Amino acid sequence: MTTETGESFALLTGASQGLGKHMALELAKRQFNTILVALPNEDIQSIAKQCRALGVKAYYYETDLTKKENLLALTHWLNENFNISILINNAGLGGTESFHETNVDYVDRIIQLNIRATAMITHQLLPNMMQQKQAYILNVSSMASFCPMAYKAVYSASKRFIQHFSRSLHQELKHSHVFVSVVHPGPMKTNNDVTQRIKRQGILGKIGLLSPEEVARRSIHQLLKKKSFILLGWSNRLSWLFMRFVPTWIKFPMLNRAFRRESKFQIE
Numbered sequence: 001m002t003t004e005t006g007e008s009f010a011l012l013t014g015a016s017q018g019l020g021k022h023m024a025l026e027l028a029k030r031q032f033n034t035i036l037v038a039l040p041n042e043d044i045q046s047i048a049k050q051c052r053a054l055g056v057k058a059y060y061y062e063t064d065l066t067k068k069e070n071l072l073a074l075t076h077w078l079n080e081n082f083n084i085s086i087l088i089n090n091a092g093l094g095g096t097e098s099f100h101e102t103n104v105d106y107v108d109r110i111i112q113l114n115i116r117a118t119a120m121i122t123h124q125l126l127p128n129m130m131q132q133k134q135a136y137i138l139n140v141s142s143m144a145s146f147c148p149m150a151y152k153a154v155y156s157a158s159k160r161f162i163q164h165f166s167r168s169l170h171q172e173l174k175h176s177h178v179f180v181s182v183v184h185p186g187p188m189k190t191n192n193d194v195t196q197r198i199k200r201q202g203i204l205g206k207i208g209l210l211s212p213e214e215v216a217r218r219s220i221h222q223l224l225k226k227k228s229f230i231l232l233g234w235s236n237r238l239s240w241l242f243m244r245f246v247p248t249w250i251k252f253p254m255l256n257r258a259f260r261r262e263s264k265f266q267i268e
Helices: 018-029 044-053 068-081 104-130 153-172 192-200 212-224 233-245 248-267
Strands: 008-013 034-038 058-062 083-089 135-140 178-183
Touching: 008 018, 008 104, 018 034, 018 044, 018 212, 034 044, 044 058, 068 104, 083 104, 104 135, 104 153, 104 178, 135 153, 135 212, 153 178, 178 212
Parallel strands: 008 034, 008 083, 034 058, 083 135, 135 178
Antiparallel strands: none
16 A cells, blocks of 8 residues: 555544444544554444545554554554544443453453553554644543442453543643543443343433444544543533542442443343
């Protein structure tokens, strides 16, 4: 491939389904050229085709981002061929299980994908982005980042890392041309399995519930408005206040009961 001189691209990881798919389409609607990253055999080429139908260039790259050598190969290819003006670190893995019953490989994949991939991709692409007239980084955290959560121990901790990493990098780069933001989505009905798990949580699962289309639209809109800390909707702001100010002895039992019900659903 020849270098796309004079043109800039938005890179989006985890782009084949759910929030990532709708972020890809939202970027294309706003006339951003896209590079979409997903696991092999997830039909990412069809999302790229939908983006091209909206009048932009769209490439795709299939790889497993939990492997360091794959991360380095991806970022080398990007730096050699593209000007990156937007980076959205969306790829992530989660779930609700008792920690001691969880497969060790599953724990490792959460850590490698949610934490290492986010940090390494950002690190490797940052020199490229700093050469652009204006560039944006959006990291996808979660409402789970605001409170330790039983049955989501590794996931909530990994999303806390993304929140702190993003906020720190925002301060470090605030006098540069690279703007850093972090978004904290609440529950989303991304597929039938997730929808059923949300229902098992009861009222806590329904608070802040938005469609992935709406989350994608609002997230990218606020990123381009240079909002560094993104909460989506009044209900998620209410949840944030609940998790920040309600005493631990009240909120922990409530959260634990909700996620225990969800974990039992997955085991059944």
